[in-house]
Amino acid sequence: MGEILVFIDHVDGVVAKTASELLTLARSIGEAHAVIAGTATELNSATDVLNKFGAQKITLLESAEINSHPSSAIASAFADLAKTKGAKAIILPSTARGKEIAGRMAVRLESGIITDAVALTPELVSTQSVFGGSTIVHARVSKGIPIITIRPNAIEAVEAPGSASIEKISVTASITAKIISREPAIRGARPELSEANIIVSGGRGTDGNFAPIEELADALGAAVGASRAATDAGWYPHSHQVGQTGKTVSPALYIACGISGAIQHRAGMQTSKTIVVVNKDPEAPIFDIADFGVVGDLFAVTPQATAGIKARKG
Amino acid sequence: MKILVCVKQVPDSWAEKKLSPGKVLDRESADAVLNDLDEYAVEEALRIVEANGGVEAGHTITLLSMGPERAQDALRKGLSMGADAAIHISDSALAASDALSTSRVLAEAIKREQPDLILTGTESTDARMSVIPSMLSERLEMPHLSFAGEVRVDVGAGKVATKRMTDEGVESMESSLPAIVTVIEKINEPRYPSFKGIMAAKKKPITQIGIADLGISANDVGSGGAWSEVNDFALAPARGAGIKVVDEGSAGNALVEFLVEKRVI
Numbered sequence: 001m002g003e004i005l006v007f008i009d010h011v012d013g014v015v016a017k018t019a020s021e022l023l024t025l026a027r028s029i030g031e032a033h034a035v036i037a038g039t040a041t042e043l044n045s046a047t048d049v050l051n052k053f054g055a056q057k058i059t060l061l062e063s064a065e066i067n068s069h070p071s072s073a074i075a076s077a078f079a080d081l082a083k084t085k086g087a088k089a090i091i092l093p094s095t096a097r098g099k100e101i102a103g104r105m106a107v108r109l110e111s112g113i114i115t116d117a118v119a120l121t122p123e124l125v126s127t128q129s130v131f132g133g134s135t136i137v138h139a140r141v142s143k144g145i146p147i148i149t150i151r152p153n154a155i156e157a158v159e160a161p162g163s164a165s166i167e168k169i170s171v172t173a174s175i176t177a178k179i180i181s182r183e184p185a186i187r188g189a190r191p192e193l194s195e196a197n198i199i200v201s202g203g204r205g206t207d208g209n210f211a212p213i214e215e216l217a218d219a220l221g222a223a224v225g226a227s228r229a230a231t232d233a234g235w236y237p238h239s240h241q242v243g244q245t246g247k248t249v250s251p252a253l254y255i256a257c258g259i260s261g262a263i264q265h266r267a268g269m270q271t272s273k274t275i276v277v278v279n280k281d282p283e284a285p286i287f288d289i290a291d292f293g294v295v296g297d298l299f300a301v302t303p304q305a306t307a308g309i310k311a312r313k314g
Numbered sequence: 315m316k317i318l319v320c321v322k323q324v325p326d327s328w329a330e331k332k333l334s335p336g337k338v339l340d341r342e343s344a345d346a347v348l349n350d351l352d353e354y355a356v357e358e359a360l361r362i363v364e365a366n367g368g369v370e371a372g373h374t375i376t377l378l379s380m381g382p383e384r385a386q387d388a389l390r391k392g393l394s395m396g397a398d399a400a401i402h403i404s405d406s407a408l409a410a411s412d413a414l415s416t417s418r419v420l421a422e423a424i425k426r427e428q429p430d431l432i433l434t435g436t437e438s439t440d441a442r443m444s445v446i447p448s449m450l451s452e453r454l455e456m457p458h459l460s461f462a463g464e465v466r467v468d469v470g471a472g473k474v475a476t477k478r479m480t481d482e483g484v485e486s487m488e489s490s491l492p493a494i495v496t497v498i499e500k501i502n503e504p505r506y507p508s509f510k511g512i513m514a515a516k517k518k519p520i521t522q523i524g525i526a527d528l529g530i531s532a533n534d535v536g537s538g539g540a541w542s543e544v545n546d547f548a549l550a551p552a553r554g555a556g557i558k559v560v561d562e563g564s565a566g567n568a569l570v571e572f573l574v575e576k577r578v579i
Contacts, residue, residue: 102445183484
């Protein structure tokens with residue numbers, strides 16, 4: 001079978017949703033070996049989730065300082081572990097941090113790398129959805145230990161409760177660029193964009209008024225996205241931008257309001273399972289990819305939908 | 315201080331892209347432009363120079379790009395914004411290079427220049443791998459400050475401080491120079507080249523080099539030197555035509571019915 005090393009991202013021991021998805025994938029292609037960097041206390045808070053999603057082994061790269069550097073210290077310790085274990089493959093989340101670590105490990109291990117995969121077979125053939133979902137590519141790594149980053153939300157997490165053996169490796173982090181201080185993001189009640197199951201997005205058609213977008217999002221328990229036109233205009237923070245530049249998302253439901261659907265935007269959301277569109281312009285290209293499209297004023301249609309959803313949920 | 319900015323020519327991010335039968339990006343199918351996200355890096359370099367006494371204080375900006383002949387157009391754009399010089403790595407052996415060989419070629423070129431500060435964008439809008447800066451950091455054994463939404467350089471002390479902006483929050487980072495800094499989209503508002511800038515750029519030097527100048531063999535780059543390979547590719551099936559309704563006062567309710575049918579709510 002061979003060991004599949006899985007990078008477990010976490011903040012202060014609270015593991016990211018990608019951990020459950022990656023462990024599910026790892027179990028289907030080999031022995032799932034969770035690798036987490038931080039302190040023993042952080043590992044303790046993370047262990048339950050790792051066991052719940054079927055980790056067979058857990059290795060802690062133990063250091064109080066390792067997370068004071070975003071990637072180089074982790075990549076170095078992780079690469080050493082991969083060499084020692086003779087891993088079959090290494091999988092990481094396709095997030096900013098996951099890709100940084102993956103790129104460094106590829107150089108360290110002289111191994112090929114594939115990013116943004118949405119599936120991976122036991123033979124380690126990856127599927128990528130490129131150019132905004134217009135093209136499907138099957139590829140494989142031909143040298144070294146394959147390093148593959150997996151897009152969040154691409155794999156459906158399935159529980160497989162077990163009890164993993166735990167190994168701790170003490171790591172000395174040689175810090176090059178150091179984090180001096182941290183201001184955690186102020187998280188509203190809304191889910192994080194790249195992990196969200198439902199996203200409601202607004203564009204030029206909002207004319208700067210995102211209130212109906214946010215109200216619909218909150219009724220659905222959704223995240224809020226924005227087109228580049230909306231963030232360029234300063235109507236919504238850049239961190240919410242979906243598109244060719246900005247985030248690539250693949251939620252179960254994507255509702256685009258007042259977004260025309262230039263390739264710049266479609267490239268970031270085209271692989272969403274269900275797409276709903278509200279736009280005044282019947283000719284808007286976004287209708288070409290809509291499962292359900294409403295030609296109408298978003299300021300009339302979305303509040304009615306919000307009220308309808310609230311009524312249904314009681 | 316010598317600043318080096320890595321830039322790439324890419325197909326216009328507002329155009330459709332496709333793969334060629336040779337399983338690589340069909341670069342002829344769309345207009346080639348300077349990668350949107352690199353413009354922020356060029357602009358930030360200009361601002362750092364301006365904030366530290368300008369060209370008069372001995373600061374220079376060199377652009378570095380690897381790509382075919384026409385990548386010079388992207389370099390000219392950066393020069394017309396105000397960069398001083400450019401290096402163009404062009405070699406027929408480099409076609410279809412993967413990120414590992416690209417980072418190796420760039421790293422060798424950077425070693426020859428010995429810059430104090432390297433600036434890059436977060437990713438190219440064509441490949442979107444976002445791994446080159448970290449790979450350069452490993453190869454050059456140089457600190458990498460990523461996702462900078464703010465950059466301050468203390469030339470005298472040889473230090474750089476950034477605000478790293480991610481979904482988790484904002485982190486204040488610090489490092490000694492030389493260092494690699496990746497800037498995020500919207501860190502600044504990239505300037506449009508002025509007419510004067512465009513004219514001046516025509517006279518600025520673009521040094522062309524090949525892989526032999528960097529001591530790299532043709533076997534280690536291009537499709538033959540790639541460590542991953544494409545098995546096959548296909549166009550994704552088109553999304554089936556959906557339902558389209560014109561709002562006559564109750565489309566919001568129809569939308570809710572659709573979500574119920576889809577079992578989303």
